């Protein structure tokens with residue numbers, strides 16, 4: 130039921146998170162997370178509110194600085210907390226910014242730049258951060274926006290766009306940096322129900338094109354459709370990690386059982402069809 | 407009886423005073439904006455030391471009356487420092503430092519009013535602190551800051567009259583001088599008030615217009 134042809138077990142790990150811990154003050158919200166994502170793999174992160182999903186995602190691009198652990202993208206250690214180092218973690222800022230550009234992040238609240246048009250939003254990263262050629266960037270940005278079904282809206286400001294359109298601009302903005310992995314934090318939670326589908330479709334297209342994705346979502350049906358693997362996070366720890374049909378349809382952990390309960394009511398009816406596929 | 411000839415006969419003095427007032431307004435607003443930008447921004451870098459330095463500066467100049475600042479710089483500072491200071495520099499420094507403290511607060515409030523998500527999004531694209539400020543945060547913050555900046559600048563123009571106390575020959579100083587030999591304070595000070603009204607009412611209206619515009623762009 131995987132969306133894209135074959136990530137294949139041969140593909141090496143693109144993103145590797147080891148023994149990751151994150152503290153806010155004295156409170157530890159991530160308590161030793163290990164996670165490997167292969168190239169082209171789509172991993173969905175689920176869990177109750179406050180379980181640390183957003184925090185984990187924000188650690189991967191170092192919007193949150195972990196208190197312990199190691200993060201590797203494409204074989205390069207982007208973060209390696211060294212308790213012996215004086216500041217407690219030792220990554221030079223220049224490296225951090227270069228690495229961040231290798232991950233694309235899509236936020237729940239879109240966070241588009243309101244003083245820029247859709248096109249300018251998409252061009253901003255390559256032009257400002259990568260000092261890319263303006264004309265080439267413009268062509269590529271127009272292309273990305275067209276792929277997102279926004280060809281008619283490139284000159285509009287975010288306030289002139291619907292939530293669904295804004296979120297698709299945000300996806301294009303992140304894609305314009307040619308990230309190795311895309312991070313999505315509840316990309317459809319802030320949308321009116323009738324706009325959810327268009328954003329999901331854009332994400333499915335992205336997954337089919339072979340993009341490596343780490344997605345936080347509460348839409349379990351969508352998770353089932355898009356994920357190669359589903360991870361259940363509970364109180365800052367991964368308690369279940371497997372193919373969607375195992376995690377979502379045959380949960381073993383009691384918390385996961387109750388979490389997917391609402392999904393089950395429909396899934397139970399569908400099980401014969403899902404398993405037969 | 408209002409004797410207009412008191413004004414007309416001494417118009418060159420009023421005119422010279424007005425020019426001094428406008429000159430000091432312009433240079434102290436400009437320098438104040440530069441100081442405010444620097445002091446406002448260093449408080450936003452996240453560096454503790456820089457934040458404290460910024461706060462101390464802001465609180466000193468916001469809480470000491472401008473007149474006291476001017477008198478201190480002109481009369482007390484030379485004694486401390488063992489050097490002499492001209493009234494030009496005393497007036498310029500006092501007004502600019504005072505304005506800078508208020509502008510810094512406006513800038514800080516403006517920047518902090520920008521949604522955190524904007525910082526997240528620009529950081530996630532790999533932007534440095536400078537790039538974030540220049541490309542994302544400040545362009546949005548400046549729009550919100552236009553009304554308070556205009557308001558503070560109007561106050562600043564009025565505040566230049568305090569320089570007459572350290573004998574800078576501004577409009578008020580010249581007026582007091584004219585009054586001292588014509589014995590016509592009614593005409594003289596009415597004229598000073600009228601001149602400020604003519605100068606500042608249009609600016610106030612303009613700032614209100616800008617406020618509406620900045621609300622629209624949000």
Ligand SMILES: Nc1ncnc2c1ncn2[C@@H]1O[C@H](COP(=O)(O)OP(=O)(O)OP(=O)(O)O)[C@@H](O)[C@H]1O
Pocket residue numbers: 153158176177178179180181182183184185
């Ligand atoms: N900046 C912060 N400072 C202090 N505590 C924080 C901060 N951000 C998150 N937390 C806390 O960390 C815990 C995990 O938060 P996180 O946002 O990662 O959860 P989540 O799984 O994304 O939840 P939700 O489904 O509600 O988005 C929560 O208890 C939250 O209150």
Ligand SMILES: [Mg+2]
Pocket residue numbers: 182183184314
């Ligand atoms: Mg969250």
